[in-house]
Amino acid sequence: MASWTHKLIPTPARSVMLFVVWLLLNNSVAPVHLLAATILALAIPLITASFRDKQTPFIQWRLAFWYLLKVLGDIVLANVQVIRIVLGPNRLLRPGFVMVPLELRGALPLSILACTVSLTPGTVSAEILPYQHDPDEDVGERFLLIHVLDLSDEAALIQEIKQRYEQPLQEMFGC
Amino acid sequence: MSGIEWLIAVLVLLGAIFVLLGSxxxxxxxxxxxxxxxxxKATTLGLGSLVLASMIxxxxxxxxxxxxxxxxxxFLFITAPVTAYMLIKAGMHQKVAALEVTKNQHLMQVSGKKPAP
Amino acid sequence: MLTQIVLVAMLLIGLSLLLNLWSLLRGSSMPDRLLALDTMYINSIALLLCYGIYGASNLHFEAALLIAMLGFVSTVAVCKFMSRGDIIE
Structure with a gap:
């Protein structure tokens, strides 16, 4: 990409998203809305450039698409399990906290992982430890603290999260 | 009622049931x-189903x-986990008591404290 | 027929709003009440969506979107206040 296009559109993905969201918000593709969407998609990333963290340079969109489909499928399928727990008697509940060691690095991949864990039933992510003040600071090994609704096998759960969600994310962001 | 209306009816009912289950x-x-x-989870999925029905x-x-x-x-699928994360952090900070059978309760203390400035 | 089914769905969502109100009033702790309030926001969006199908009108979506945004921002602000004692540091 030539350097002037990079200067004009610093974050192409975000510009596309702004364009689409503006059209959805107006629910029309009339020329005036297309014009407004283009102006906003170009102007907003430029104006807010100084507020942003450094963007992850590289995303494999094909893998990202499969990941999205997999997560949507998981949300639908595994909700049945939560319904069974919710409707069953309370004394059978076995909740618990679990620390999952993380190999993933970077703010965006980590927040996607935390959101995925929260949306897939049975687990809610609570905190990433230790706290990182500065994105470039090296804090050593990090953990994701999660609350689990039905904790029977801790090691298996950690293994599943790492295999099912962390590894695809690592491939996707190349880290 | 045509097939497409049946599909909408099923999606609307499913969504409402999921919302009710969340509550x-x-x-x-x-x-x-x-x-x-x-x-x-349940409420977000229910709302997703309702949105699908309304779109169809x-x-x-x-x-x-x-x-x-x-x-x-x-918007909801992006914000629901963030809200849950903020809520559980607030809960741990306020030291809301967990159920007695909860395993690994000591991990709550590790997290609740304020990071050094 | 579809109208009746949407009415039943609205009844179910209304019932869940009542359950939310009950847990909001009972609230054993502050985060609990906040959770109930947040669920109430989401359920009222669901009610508005059903009402849109019932009346076959597209007018309610802006309202639903506004409720979603305000609900999210206010919940996060109160959470931040509870966990840090401050909203903007």
Missing amino acids: VALVKLPDFYTRLHGPT FFNFVQNELSLQQLLIAL
Whole structure:
């Protein structure tokens, strides 16, 4: 990409998203809305450039698409399990906290992982430890603290999260 | 009633049932941390199903192109985990008691403290 | 027929709003009440969506979107206040 296009559109993905969201918000593709969407998609990333963290340079969109489909499928399928727990008697509940060691690095991949864990039933992510003040600071090994609704096998759960969600994310962001 | 209307009916009912289940979980489960699971998942899924039904209704029954509802679903699927994360952090900071049978309760203390400035 | 089914769905969502109100009033702790309030926001969006199908009108979506945004921002602000004692540091 030539350097002037990079200067004009610093974050192409975000510009596309702004364009689409503006059209959805107006629910029309009339020329005036297309014009407004283009102006906003170009102007907003430029104006807010100084507020942003450094963007992850590289995303494999094909893998990202499969990941999205997999997560949507998981949300639908595994909700049945939560319904069974919710409707069953309370004394059978076995909740618990679990620390999952993380190999993933970077703010965006980590927040996607935390959101995925929260949306897939049975687990809610609570905190990433230790706290990182500065994105470039090296804090050593990090953990994701999660609350689990039905904790029977801790090691298996950690293994599943790492295999099912962390590894695809690592491939996707190349880290 | 045509096939497409049956599809809408099933999606609407499924969505409403999921929303109701999320609220039942809120009333029935014993402590704050388990209660958090209901609204973040069942309710979000229910709303996703309702949004799908509404989109099918406006596009195929009313025959007007309308994808606005997608925006609501998108927004909710992004914000629901963030809300849950903020809530559980607030709960741990306020030292809301967890159920006695909760395993690894000591991990709550590790997290609740404020990071050094 | 579809109208009746949507009415039943609205009844179910209304019932869940009542359950939310009950847990909001009972609230054993502050985060609990906040959770109930947040669920109430989401359920009222669901009610508005059903009402849109019932009346075959597209007018309610802006309202639903506004409720979604305000609900999210206010919940996060109160959470931040509870966990840090401050909203903007």
